[in-house]
Amino acid sequence: MRYTNEIIMGLAKTEIFSDQQNEIASFAKVFGHPARVAILQHLFKLNTCVCGDLVSEIGLAQPTISQHLKELKLLGLIKGSVEGTSVCYCINTEKWLEMKEIINQFLNQDISKQGDCC
Amino acid sequence: MRYTNEIIMGLAKTEIFSDQQNEIASFAKVFGHPARVAILQHLFKLNTCVCGDLVSEIGLAQPTISQHLKELKLLGLIKGSVEGTSVCYCINTEKWLEMKEIINQFLNQDISKQGDCC
DNA sequence: TTTGTATATCGCAATATTACGATTAATATT
């Protein structure tokens, strides 16, 4: 099969969308997996750094949790610091609020004007 | 490689998470792609059914748009109705509000108690 | 220094997702 354009199969064509649209999608994607939702909820619940117990808490293998944490860290939603042999994680409040603002702006689009024509 | 448990590689282990966590993840996932963000924003902007012009508006091939619309319809976020040769789409307001409530509950977790210990 | 503990990384397997060309189906139009 031939593609004349720069189409890389299986890869989202982010370049045709606005920065805002890509940003919304990136944030949504990161909590588009139940394990990452569970991790974030656990961090919120404890109100403090969580050191080590995430693996036993979530119920996935240690490398899998580590990978999910990496993705959350990459977007800046969590922070981590080494504490002896273990690593402690917590919510990055600034980034969380920034994300919340961006997602809310998307979710809170004025729905009242939507005609129910379909 | 052998797996004693019921691990199906590449598939999220949804069964170990709560319904709420899986629901949050499902909704987030669906707007975790810029094309679907763009489609939803366009539907909001027009305040009415959008018949046909989505392909030219978004800039992806017709089958690709059709596939994204299918995913949005599957979750119930949009409704479609046949209008002559074309199909008209609009936001499903009830489902949108339901989704908004669920995502907001997740985003609005009390961040004030988070100790900045990391 | 050796041993233990906790996390990260590597490598792999398998499914999921994204995208599009070709085709099909359904309805208008001529």
Place this chain on the structure above:
DNA sequence: AATATTAATCGTAATATTGCGATATACAAA
């Protein structure tokens, strides 16, 4: 009836994601 238009579906290609075992790394304890 033949043709045009529009959207859905099929098939395929290629990357992305998910998950875990094995290993590496880093630090603490004995």
